[in-house]
Amino acid sequence: MGTKIAVAVDDLTVAYNYKPVLWDIDLSIPEGVLMAIVGPNGAGKSTLIKSILGIIDPIAGSVAIYGKPYTKQRDKVAYVPQKGSVDWDFPTTALDVVMMGTYGSLGWIKRPGAKEKKLSLEALEKVGMLAFKNRQISQLSGGQQQRIFLARALVQNAAIYFMDEPFQGVDATTEIAIINILKELRKAGKTVIVVHHDLQTVPEYFDWVTFLNVKHIATGPVKDIFNDDNLTKTYGINYKVAVQQ
Amino acid sequence: MSPMIDIQLIATVTAAACAIPGVFLVLRKMALISDAISHSILPGIVIGFFITHDLASPWLIIFAAFSGIITVVLVELIQKTGLVKEDTAIGLVFPALFSIGVILIAQNANDVHLDVDAVLLGDLVYAPFDRLIIDGADFGPKGLWTISVILVITLVLLLAFYKELKISTFDVGLSSALGFSPVILHYGLMSVASVTTVAAFDAVGAILVVAMMITPAAAAYLLTTDLRKMLLLSVLFGVGSAIGGYWFARWLDASISGSITTVLGLLFLIIYLLHLAKD
Amino acid sequence: MRYARKFAVLRKQSLLGDAISHAALPGIAVAFLITGAKDSNVLLLGALVSGLIGVFWIRGITTKTHLKTDTALGLILSLFFGFGMLLLTYIQKQPNANQAGLDKYLFGQAATLVESDVLLMVIVTGISLLVMLLFWKEFKLLLFDKNYAMTLGFNTKFIDGLISFFIVLAIVIGLQTVGVVLMSAMLLAPAAAARQWTNSLSTMVILAAIFGAFSGVFGTAISASQNNLSTGPVIVLVAAIFVIVSFLFSPERGIIFKQIRLIKNRRDLQLKKTLYFMYDIVRDHDDISRPHAIRILNSFQGFTKKTLSKLEEKDWITIQGQNWSMTEDGFETAANLYNNNLPES
Ligand SMILES: Nc1ncnc2c1ncn2[C@@H]1O[C@H](COP(=O)(O)OP(=O)(O)O)[C@@H](O)[C@H]1O
Numbered sequence: 001m002g003t004k005i006a007v008a009v010d011d012l013t014v015a016y017n018y019k020p021v022l023w024d025i026d027l028s029i030p031e032g033v034l035m036a037i038v039g040p041n042g043a044g045k046s047t048l049i050k051s052i053l054g055i056i057d058p059i060a061g062s063v064a065i066y067g068k069p070y071t072k073q074r075d076k077v078a079y080v081p082q083k084g085s086v087d088w089d090f091p092t093t094a095l096d097v098v099m100m101g102t103y104g105s106l107g108w109i110k111r112p113g114a115k116e117k118k119l120s121l122e123a124l125e126k127v128g129m130l131a132f133k134n135r136q137i138s139q140l141s142g143g144q145q146q147r148i149f150l151a152r153a154l155v156q157n158a159a160i161y162f163m164d165e166p167f168q169g170v171d172a173t174t175e176i177a178i179i180n181i182l183k184e185l186r187k188a189g190k191t192v193i194v195v196h197h198d199l200q201t202v203p204e205y206f207d208w209v210t211f212l213n214v215k216h217i218a219t220g221p222v223k224d225i226f227n228d229d230n231l232t233k234t235y236g237i238n239y240k241v242a243v244q245q
Numbered sequence: 246m247s248p249m250i251d252i253q254l255i256a257t258v259t260a261a262a263c264a265i266p267g268v269f270l271v272l273r274k275m276a277l278i279s280d281a282i283s284h285s286i287l288p289g290i291v292i293g294f295f296i297t298h299d300l301a302s303p304w305l306i307i308f309a310a311f312s313g314i315i316t317v318v319l320v321e322l323i324q325k326t327g328l329v330k331e332d333t334a335i336g337l338v339f340p341a342l343f344s345i346g347v348i349l350i351a352q353n354a355n356d357v358h359l360d361v362d363a364v365l366l367g368d369l370v371y372a373p374f375d376r377l378i379i380d381g382a383d384f385g386p387k388g389l390w391t392i393s394v395i396l397v398i399t400l401v402l403l404l405a406f407y408k409e410l411k412i413s414t415f416d417v418g419l420s421s422a423l424g425f426s427p428v429i430l431h432y433g434l435m436s437v438a439s440v441t442t443v444a445a446f447d448a449v450g451a452i453l454v455v456a457m458m459i460t461p462a463a464a465a466y467l468l469t470t471d472l473r474k475m476l477l478l479s480v481l482f483g484v485g486s487a488i489g490g491y492w493f494a495r496w497l498d499a500s501i502s503g504s505i506t507t508v509l510g511l512l513f514l515i516i517y518l519l520h521l522a523k524d
Numbered sequence: 525m526r527y528a529r530k531f532a533v534l535r536k537q538s539l540l541g542d543a544i545s546h547a548a549l550p551g552i553a554v555a556f557l558i559t560g561a562k563d564s565n566v567l568l569l570g571a572l573v574s575g576l577i578g579v580f581w582i583r584g585i586t587t588k589t590h591l592k593t594d595t596a597l598g599l600i601l602s603l604f605f606g607f608g609m610l611l612l613t614y615i616q617k618q619p620n621a622n623q624a625g626l627d628k629y630l631f632g633q634a635a636t637l638v639e640s641d642v643l644l645m646v647i648v649t650g651i652s653l654l655v656m657l658l659f660w661k662e663f664k665l666l667l668f669d670k671n672y673a674m675t676l677g678f679n680t681k682f683i684d685g686l687i688s689f690f691i692v693l694a695i696v697i698g699l700q701t702v703g704v705v706l707m708s709a710m711l712l713a714p715a716a717a718a719r720q721w722t723n724s725l726s727t728m729v730i731l732a733a734i735f736g737a738f739s740g741v742f743g744t745a746i747s748a749s750q751n752n753l754s755t756g757p758v759i760v761l762v763a764a765i766f767v768i769v770s771f772l773f774s775p776e777r778g779i780i781f782k783q784i785r786l787i788k789n790r791r792d793l794q795l796k797k798t799l800y801f802m803y804d805i806v807r808d809h810d811d812i813s814r815p816h817a818i819r820i821l822n823s824f825q826g827f828t829k830k831t832l833s834k835l836e837e838k839d840w841i842t843i844q845g846q847n848w849s850m851t852e853d854g855f856e857t858a859a860n861l862y863n864n865n866l867p868e869s
């Protein structure tokens with residue numbers, strides 16, 4: 001595990017209206033971890049990711065990606081949003097959507113060429129979707145759509161990956177396929193940060209975890225801090241109950 | 246060239262110039278913004294006329310396009326407050342601006358020879374007679390030149406920023422994450438749509454502009470799942486209906502813009518029925 | 525006829541009214557072509573029929589294809605209207621065309637309304653009011669949760685059709701007054717203004733009717749007082765002023781009061797951050813009201829002398845010389861600051 005800090009969050013406070021959604025978050029994520037963010041619904045997990053990516057303005061505090069503000073580090077970051085944020089009827093194919101991941105490195109005006117296409121096909125192959133490359137995206141199942149979005153993040157070739165509930169509404173095969181790819185990313189030295197709901201699979205999938213519920217409760221290796229104490233602090237109820245919910 | 250060919254040329258070029266921004270408006274679920282723009286450019290035209298005293302001045306197009314942009318900005322401001330549903334904002338803004346235009350015209354009826362009917366409905370019949378004459382040489386109808394320049398600019402912009410338009414239309418989040426400002430692209434598109442609307446409505450009227458922007462795109466959207474093909478098909482449908490509509494109007498001896506709209510409508514109806522039959 | 529329009533705002537089809545008023549035009553032209561008379565009841569019937577065809581085609585497009593509502597509305601609006609224009613210009617070219625008066629449907633002509641027109645409006649208004657009261661509960665349910673209404677066994681198709689019918693009817697009747705072009709404003713503006721003052725559907729309907737009526741009366745009066753001031757546009761502008769005033773000044777949702785609240789709340793939040801910092805210090809002691817030196821707050825960035833006096837004003841702390849101590853109230857507030865998301869356990 002690298003000793004560099006990939007993401008540093010300092011004193012972050014966010015409110016949509018008057019109630020704080022995130023309260024004084026201090027958090028540092030070391031490079032090369034596969035990390036879950038856990039917390040009950042409305043804990044501010046999506047908000048945390050969005051504020052790290054500058055999509056939401058915080059009231060106070062700051063975020064650094066490898067020591068610099070996000071706007072200077074866009075090319076180092078890939079983000080897979082919570083599902084349902086695009087129009088699936090859009091006239092475009094699976095391959096086309098994946099290719100969009102390469103646009104960032106191209107910059108304005110320049111068109112994607114053979115190199116970008118090759119990268120995108122490789123990414124499609126990695127997520128097991130090569131056979132569907134010419135499918136219109138509305139003709140894909142929920143799990144397949146999620147894989148396409150993952151492939152798109154892969155071609156961005158970022159250093160840090162953010163994913164908001166990638167397992168939502170996907171079948172078990174897809175879930176395993178996705179987690180295997182995430183594990184591969186970590187092996188390649190990438191930092192992967194995933195909002196996750198299923199507490200039971202945390203020890204199996206992740207090596208690092210953040211507990212969040214408006215306040216930051218704990219961050220560390222799963223084997224050290226994934227325990228009843230932190231779960232109770234986060235969910236306000238007994239760990240066993242939380243797992244069964 | 247005869248007026249007959251001139252009219253068909255103007256209609257054809259206008260149809261092509263409208264179809265391109267139309268595709269992106271439909272995909273962005275902003276089809277109705279074209280309706281709003283086509284109405285609210287009226288006060289811009291009137292005010293532009295007060296300043297220039299020349300209905301043919303290119304400044305008029307600038308003024309009118311500017312009031313198109315103001316419409317878009319106002320709609321967005323209202324949407325941002327969250328006080329009403331998104332589409333309500335459109336319906337609140339454009340009738341108010343249009344009313345201001347109508348009142349300005351009525352108040353200055355002696356100075357402004359603008360007819361609200363003509364604004365709404367336009368008339369291609371007169372378009373060929375306003376000619377571009379340089380040093381005594383006749384270069385054809387002015388309207389044809391204006392809309393052709395706009396079509397060329399639209400095409401250049403489309404070719405240059407195709408990728409950016411596509412990504413910001415499909416996924417705003419990714420677009421901004423990758424550094425393609427959705428705001429810039431949005432206003433770029435809106436500017437093109439406004440300028441096209443102004444130039445087109447002079448010849449074909451406000452309502453036909455809306456039909457020419459939305460209908461070809463909607464019909465093409467029912468037929469293809471490829472954005473390039475959708476753009477090509479829309480231009481084709483627009484151009485075809487323009488020529489077909491012209492001859493239909495001659496045969497019926499009725500309004501050309503009404504007739505082009507009707508042909509567009511029939512075209513859409515057929516494709517719609519085919520689509521229903523397919524499922 | 526004013527309550528039908530309120531529903532249009534609620535159903536995410538705000539511009540349905542705009543589309544319908546345009547879609548009515550070919551009906552008027554066809555009715556004229558068939559009967560050759562410009563008896564306004566016959567023309568209105570034509571308008572009603574083509575308006576309804578428009579509505580059902582919009583339904584068809586949005587439910588049976590992947591085209592979205594905005595595209596469907598834009599299509600019907602422009603295509604029907606263009607077709608109507610074609611028919612009107614065709615009629616104009618006919619030798620014995622007596623089509624004068626048809627264009628009052630385009631721009632509206634409150635001044636030329638005759639007694640029988642007004643009578644018709646009153647009757648239709650009465651009937652729709654009656655239907656509205658009869659089906660009030662069902663309307664309300666359908667507007668807010670269609671699926672739930674269906675599970676309760678309501679015939680949603682019937683009610684849906686009924687609502688559509690009354691929207692079209694209201695619009696068609698109103699066409700003569702404000703005309704096609706400005707119709708959508710009259711459908712939306714009073715309802716949008718009313719929405720800002722209340723959360724209750726019935727109050728909103730009444731308020732919107734009042735705003736609409738006032739716009740009509742004021743607008744007509746203003747335009748009558750001056751030459752060259754067309755009635756329709758003035759009515760629309762008066763309605764627009766109602767909207768602007770409501771957007772700005774409504775106490776609950778208005779932009780001005782909301783902004784003031786937001787600024788206040790953000791300032792409050794800064795204050796609470798200081799309070800929470802103090803809470804962290806205090807909570808390690810058994811006696812929460814034990815005094816602490818103000819000096820120890822120095823490491824806290826957001827802290828100023830002013831924050832302290834603000835905190836004291838709110839009775840969250842007390843200050844004695846160089847010391848502060850926390851009150852019960854302050855302790856409670858701080859303790860509940862962030863765990864209000866925790867489920868009760
Ligand atoms: N756009 C928004 N406007 C107002 N409140 C919001 C908005 N987005 C989220 N919230 C509120 O912020 C809190 C945290 O939301 P979110 O970050 O989505 O939680 P999570 O992803 O952990 O479920 C919730 O209480 C939610 O209601």
Ligand SMILES: [Mg+2]
Nearest residue numbers: 045046047082
């Ligand atoms: Mg979330």
